[in-house]
Amino acid sequence: MAQSEKQWHPRFLKYMNTIANHPNYKGLFIQRKDDGTLAWIATAKSEGGKKRIEWCINKAQELKLITDHKPYPGMYADVMLEIHPTKWKVCQICGKEMSLYYHYPNANFVKSLNKTFSSDYTDCDHISDIWDDLVNQGVKQEAIARFLISKGELSLDYKSADKDTIIDALEFACRKGGKACLGPGAMSNFPDRFDGFHTYNRCCRATEDKGRSKSNLKSYTKDRRAYEYWSDGNIHAANQFMGSKFFDGISADHIGPISLGFIHDPRYLQPMSSNDNSSKRDRLQVTDIELILSTYKRTKVYPMSWQSKLIWEFICENYKQHPEKVATVYRDALKQNMANYMFALKMILESCPNNGEDFLVKSFLEPNYDYFKYSYSFNSNGEITNKTDRHNTDRNKYETDRYRRIAIEAVIDYSDKDNRNNKPNLTLEETETLHTLCNQIENNPDYPAHKKTFVGIIECIEKRLVSSIQ
Numbered sequence: 001m002a003q004s005e006k007q008w009h010p011r012f013l014k015y016m017n018t019i020a021n022h023p024n025y026k027g028l029f030i031q032r033k034d035d036g037t038l039a040w041i042a043t044a045k046s047e048g049g050k051k052r053i054e055w056c057i058n059k060a061q062e063l064k065l066i067t068d069h070k071p072y073p074g075m076y077a078d079v080m081l082e083i084h085p086t087k088w089k090v091c092q093i094c095g096k097e098m099s100l101y102y103h104y105p106n107a108n109f110v111k112s113l114n115k116t117f118s119s120d121y122t123d124c125d126h127i128s129d130i131w132d133d134l135v136n137q138g139v140k141q142e143a144i145a146r147f148l149i150s151k152g153e154l155s156l157d158y159k160s161a162d163k164d165t166i167i168d169a170l171e172f173a174c175r176k177g178g179k180a181c182l183g184p185g186a187m188s189n190f191p192d193r194f195d196g197f198h199t200y201n202r203c204c205r206a207t208e209d210k211g212r213s214k215s216n217l218k219s220y221t222k223d224r225r226a227y228e229y230w231s232d233g234n235i236h237a238a239n240q241f242m243g244s245k246f247f248d249g250i251s252a253d254h255i256g257p258i259s260l261g262f263i264h265d266p267r268y269l270q271p272m273s274s275n276d277n278s279s280k281r282d283r284l285q286v287t288d289i290e291l292i293l294s295t296y297k298r299t300k301v302y303p304m305s306w307q308s309k310l311i312w313e314f315i316c317e318n319y320k321q322h323p324e325k326v327a328t329v330y331r332d333a334l335k336q337n338m339a340n341y342m343f344a345l346k347m348i349l350e351s352c353p354n355n356g357e358d359f360l361v362k363s364f365l366e367p368n369y370d371y372f373k374y375s376y377s378f379n380s381n382g383e384i385t386n387k388t389d390r391h392n393t394d395r396n397k398y399e400t401d402r403y404r405r406i407a408i409e410a411v412i413d414y415s416d417k418d419n420r421n422n423k424p425n426l427t428l429e430e431t432e433t434l435h436t437l438c439n440q441i442e443n444n445p446d447y448p449a450h451k452k453t454f455v456g457i458i459e460c461i462e463k464r465l466v467s468s469i470q
């Protein structure tokens with residue numbers, strides 16, 4: 001195997017297999033090498049490359065992009081985007097996914113954007129995330145709409161057009177209309193690459209040999225952070241509540257910080273000025289505990305994610321006798337527990353290249369997908385007063401995919417962010433138990449049984465933490 005191929009990320013290898021076996025690519029030429037791996041690359045001049053080109057021209061006819069046998073400029077890119085089953089491509093270097101649409105700001109555009117809004121985005125931040133983040137920072141939607149419409153010279157009215165309409169129009173103007181504001185997550189590269197896109201995504205373009213990607217959003221939107229911490233709660237209702245009239249021009253604050261394991265849920269959100277918010281972040285005070293407990297009493301919605309439940313219960317029983325420990329010892333225990341939990345997720349993802357991601361998604365993320373099936377109405381306390389079915393299934397799928405993507409990428413990134421998290425402190429015995437579980441996950445996909453084991457391991461770790469602070 002060539003040197004350059006040795007570092008291919010396991011998620012990219014999995015992506016290659018999924019794509020090569022997908023019916024949309026039936027008949028597209030690909031060879032298996034002697035060792036059984038896929039020969040993803042074929043140059044235009046090679047026999048294989050010529051076969052790919054011929055296939056793509058036929059596919060373009062089938063898709064009615066052309067009526068004769070003559071390709072037009074950009075046709076291969078159109079075909080390969082059209083048939084791509086998810087429109088999100090895994091990066092060969094870092095294993096993260098990026099959109100194949102023109103969804104990322106180009107250099108000049110991001111400069112102008114950052115100047116206009118005093119922000120600090122990079123050319124790897126998705127335009128939809130940027131929009132949400134700006135709103136979260138207190139920027140009016142109309143101002144963002146106006147900026148994008150003017151940059152893309154779009155024939156839309158900034159007062160009436162909504163976010164999706166504007167982003168779709170700007171994307172199209174850049175992909176097909178020659179506007180340079182936005183670029184794709186991976187450049188098209190057919191027939192050289194089987195799926196028609198560069199193996200390196202935009203994230204690793206500049207640093208392709210280092211296996212590191214550029215930093216993501218500097219200031220995190222609340223929903224992104226909740227997904228990164230694998231928070232429980234009605235996460236979709238929380239997102240909706242944050243974007244509602246109750247928070248117009250004011251940022252939303254979690255009463256219990258999600259970085260300490262508290263849930264992402266409308267009932268535990270309160271308005272707060274953006275200054276207070278950035279300083280509060282992951283602190284815990286007696287007044288917070290009391291507000292959380294009274295909210296729980298009123299709503300019966302449990303305030304803590306499952307992975308931190310035992311520590312929370314210990315704190316509830318003891319904070320009155322030891323109020324001085326709340327902001328320090330108790331808060332630190334919650335923080336430490338989250339570091340341990342993320343580390344455990346990372347072990348599963350890395351030690352189980354075949355089933356690990358699937359196990360985590362099915363066990364801990366998919367159960368929350370149902371929240372996205374509804375639209376919610378609220379009173380000013382964030383209590384849900386009404387819930388209706390959402391009929392836009394595309395939108396729904398986009399949001400659950402995004403949830404999954406962000407949660408998994410946070411685990412991939414976990415070790416790179418040691419400055420943002422405590423160091424995990426698992427004992428040797430706990431690490432070994434996790435290793436045994438990883439073997440079981442990889443050898444036998446009985447996920448419900450493994451989930452039980454995993455929950456048991458996390459509870460043991462929590463109990464050890466609790467005994468160390470008693």
Ligand SMILES: [Zn+2]
Pocket residue numbers: 091092093094095096200201202203204212213
């Ligand atoms: Zn990358």
